[in-house]
Amino acid sequence: MHLLFDIGKTKIRLAGTKDMVSFSEPKIFDTPTGYEDLMTLLHHAGKEIAGEEQIEGAAGGIGAPFNKQDGTLYAIRNFPGWEGKPVREDLSRAFGAEVRLENDSAVVGLGEAAHGAGKGYPVMTYITISTGVGGVRIVDGRIDRAVEGFEPGWSVLALDPSSEKKYAADFLGGRAMEHETGKKPFETTDPGVWEEKARILAHLLNNVAVFWSPDAIVVGGSMMKEIGIHLDRAEFYLKDILKIFPNPPVLKKAELGDIGGIWGAMELAKK
Numbered sequence: 275m276h277l278l279f280d281i282g283k284t285k286i287r288l289a290g291t292k293d294m295v296s297f298s299e300p301k302i303f304d305t306p307t308g309y310e311d312l313m314t315l316l317h318h319a320g321k322e323i324a325g326e327e328q329i330e331g332a333a334g335g336i337g338a339p340f341n342k343q344d345g346t347l348y349a350i351r352n353f354p355g356w357e358g359k360p361v362r363e364d365l366s367r368a369f370g371a372e373v374r375l376e377n378d379s380a381v382v383g384l385g386e387a388a389h390g391a392g393k394g395y396p397v398m399t400y401i402t403i404s405t406g407v408g409g410v411r412i413v414d415g416r417i418d419r420a421v422e423g424f425e426p427g428w429s430v431l432a433l434d435p436s437s438e439k440k441y442a443a444d445f446l447g448g449r450a451m452e453h454e455t456g457k458k459p460f461e462t463t464d465p466g467v468w469e470e471k472a473r474i475l476a477h478l479l480n481n482v483a484v485f486w487s488p489d490a491i492v493v494g495g496s497m498m499k500e501i502g503i504h505l506d507r508a509e510f511y512l513k514d515i516l517k518i519f520p521n522p523p524v525l526k527k528a529e530l531g532d533i534g535g536i537w538g539a540m541e542l543a544k545k
Contacts, residue, residue: 275327276543277320277369279334280535281305281312282378283352283405288316289536290323294544298323300536309356317368333374333543335381335535336361337408339423345375351406351449374542378535379408380417380424382528385538386492387412390529395489399482400528401426403475403503404495407443411486416545429481431474445474448497460501471503476511483516483523494528 278297280287282305289300301319306312320329338350338361345362347353366373376384383392383400392398392412401409407427411418418424427443444450448459451471455462462468475493482491497503509525516522530537 275324276330276540277323277332277334277371278536278539278543279316279332279365280378280381280533280539281334281336282535283337285532286312286315287533287536288319288323290327291540291543292327294540297536297540300533309353309359313364313368316365320369329369329371331371331374331543332365332369334539335376335378337378337405339377339425340375342422374545376417376542377408377410377423380410381538381542382494382530382534383410383412383492383538384415384417384541385530385534385536386494386528387415388541389537390534391492391526392490395524397486397488397490399486399488399491399523401479401482401491401493402495402528403446403493403497405449406447407478409482411488415541426478426482429478431477442478446471446478446497446503451497459497460499463501468501468503469507471497472505472507473511475503475508476515479508479512479525480515484518487519488523490524490526492526492528494530494534498527 275290275292278289284305286303286305287300289297291297337352339348347356347359347361349357362373362375379402386392386400387398398412409426410424429442431442432440451459493505505527
């Protein structure tokens with residue numbers, strides 16, 4: 275059996291697969307604030323999922339940048355105090371097996387490319403607008419090569435040095451919006467607010483299109499739900515911004531929901 279995991283800022287999803295075609299019903303946990311607590315939770319939950327089966331390997335994503343060479347976490351917003359932790363090595367120890375680890379957005383994108391809205395597109399980009407902003411470029415069903423990874427949320431959308439907002443995540447992420455409005459994004463029902471977010475998202479998608487030149491851009495994340503940013507409105511604004519290509523990429527909404535990371539983890543385990 276292979277274990278499949280998705281470690282996000284607020285939730286962890288964990289499942290098992292025996293055939294690399296389907297997986298068990300994912301178990302969902304609140305993400306511990308303590309690093310050692312995380313490893314303890316994953317160890318016991320992994321054993322419970324595997325039962326009598328031997329754990330042959332594990333694959334999945336974590337919502338933080340890490341060093342691709344040695345598997346240590348960088349300075350991160352989502353998990354303060356975890357900087358420098360040898361996460362890949364510790365996950366391997368917790369599961370008792372070799373671990374394939376990627377950024378969580380990249381793994382969700384891999385899932386969408388193989389089983390969701392990006393299926394059939396040779397070059398696909400996935401963008402997630404959730405607590406922060408993330409994304410990945412998928413080429414021929416594989417996460418594209420990169421030295422450090424992909425971090426579109428850190429692309430610059432403003433040049434005013436006096437502004438507190440500079441990066442894409444400062445304008446579009448749920449964390450930033452809560453700071454801006456004083457309430458949770460799902461509590462914001464003013465359509466004007468969401469219309470402005472759609473206009474800003476269009477600028478980010480323009481940058482994604484001209485830098486990564488995909489066949490399709492799949493957009494997902496908690497900020498793209500019913501009360502949230504409407505992709506059709508972002509597409510409306512994008513038509514006036516993206517001028518260089520006669521055939522702009524197709525825009526599609528993600529289809530796999532909260533378990534996109536598990537679908538992607540299964541693809542990662544195969545490869």
